[in-house]
Amino acid sequence: MSPRHFLTLKDLSSAELKQLLSRASELKKIHREGALYEPLKNRVLGMIFEKSSTRTRVSFESGMAQFGGHALFLSSRDTQLGRGEPVEDSARVISSMVDAVMIRTFEHSLVETFAKYSSVPVINALTDDYHPCQLLADMQTYQEHRGSIEGKKVVWVGDGNNMCNSYINAAALLDFQLVIACPKGYEPNPELVAEHKDRVTVLHNAKDAAKDADLIATDVFASMGQEDEQEQRLKDFDGFQVNTELMSLAHQDALFMHCLPAHRGEEVSAEVLDHPDSVVWDEAENRLHAQKALLEFLLCHK
Ligand code: CP
Ligand code: NVA
Numbered sequence: 107m108s109p110r111h112f113l114t115l116k117d118l119s120s121a122e123l124k125q126l127l128s129r130a131s132e133l134k135k136i137h138r139e140g141a142l143y144e145p146l147k148n149r150v151l152g153m154i155f156e157k158s159s160t161r162t163r164v165s166f167e168s169g170m171a172q173f174g175g176h177a178l179f180l181s182s183r184d185t186q187l188g189r190g191e192p193v194e195d196s197a198r199v200i201s202s203m204v205d206a207v208m209i210r211t212f213e214h215s216l217v218e219t220f221a222k223y224s225s226v227p228v229i230n231a232l233t234d235d236y237h238p239c240q241l242l243a244d245m246q247t248y249q250e251h252r253g254s255i256e257g258k259k260v261v262w263v264g265d266g267n268n269m270c271n272s273y274i275n276a277a278a279l280l281d282f283q284l285v286i287a288c289p290k291g292y293e294p295n296p297e298l299v300a301e302h303k304d305r306v307t308v309l310h311n312a313k314d315a316a317k318d319a320d321l322i323a324t325d326v327f328a329s330m331g332q333e334d335e336q337e338q339r340l341k342d343f344d345g346f347q348v349n350t351e352l353m354s355l356a357h358q359d360a361l362f363m364h365c366l367p368a369h370r371g372e373e374v375s376a377e378v379l380d381h382p383d384s385v386v387w388d389e390a391e392n393r394l395h396a397q398k399a400l401l402e403f404l405l406c407h408k
Pocket of ligand 1: 163366
């Protein structure tokens with residue numbers, strides 16, 4: 107039987123995602139109480155990184171250690187994958203020695219190919235197209251602070267990037283309305299938008315979008331791999347900063363989220379990011395708990 111993979115949020119059913127988010131909060135409680143829970147004793151997670159990371163690496167590595175297992179950091183700089191060994195061969199070999207593989211890379215098709223040839227679960231830890239692990243943490247954070255997100259209005263401000271595409275998938279699975287405000291030319295995947303046109307709207311004005319929002323989320327203007335476009339994007343994204351003025355258009359108890367790292371003064375003002383009520387630090391911490399729930403789901407539920 108082929109293993110369960112987590113390449114996009116859609117690899118989970120709506121019920122599975124909801125169960126996983128509740129489990130993430132339970133695991134957070136268990137961890138905070140200092141209770142020992144080691145369901146992955148002697149199991150190994152291979153972590154392939156072709157892009158930089160702080161949160162993703164620390165959360166997966168700590169999560170595996172807390173579960174009694176081990177995580178292997180595999181940089182493309184030091185592996186044969188980085189020297190051109192075919193993905194198919196790397197997948198067969200690496201998956202024969204570990205219990206799950208986490209990959210952060212550029213092209214989404216690489217994780218799909220890896221998964222096809224892997225004998226163990228593969229987790230997408232960010233590609234150019236999707237960042238589903240971050241959405242687990244974002245949705246857990248919303249639920250912990252405000253309850254169910256079903257029927258709420260979520261506004262994505264900024265680039266129609268990997269995070270934005272994953273928000274579209276989350277809207278479909280958790281039944282919320284998503285309004286995306288991006289500059290012209292920076293829209294998310296059009297096929298994905300068309301597929302979910304019943305709940306996804308794309309606008310080109312942040313203020314129009316922010317009205318009555320329950321959650322406003324954003325991300326950097328230039329993602330990893332787009333560093334050369336930074337200067338042009340700074341111009342093109344004029345008017346797409348999440349600041350106090352924009353937040354004042356949302357509901358009074360609206361949350362602000364950012365996957366981090368953030369650029370204060372660009373996509374978000376320092377005032378919003380560093381506000382005492384900001385949940386972005388919880389959001390970052392929840393990467394740990396949400397991914398532990400994901401690892402448990404993929405590796406312990408037969
Ligand atoms: N949000 C996120 O994925 O952070 P890192 O790039 O630090 O892993
Ligand atoms: N969109 C950003 C997310 C970083 C966590 C990037 O891909 O660089």
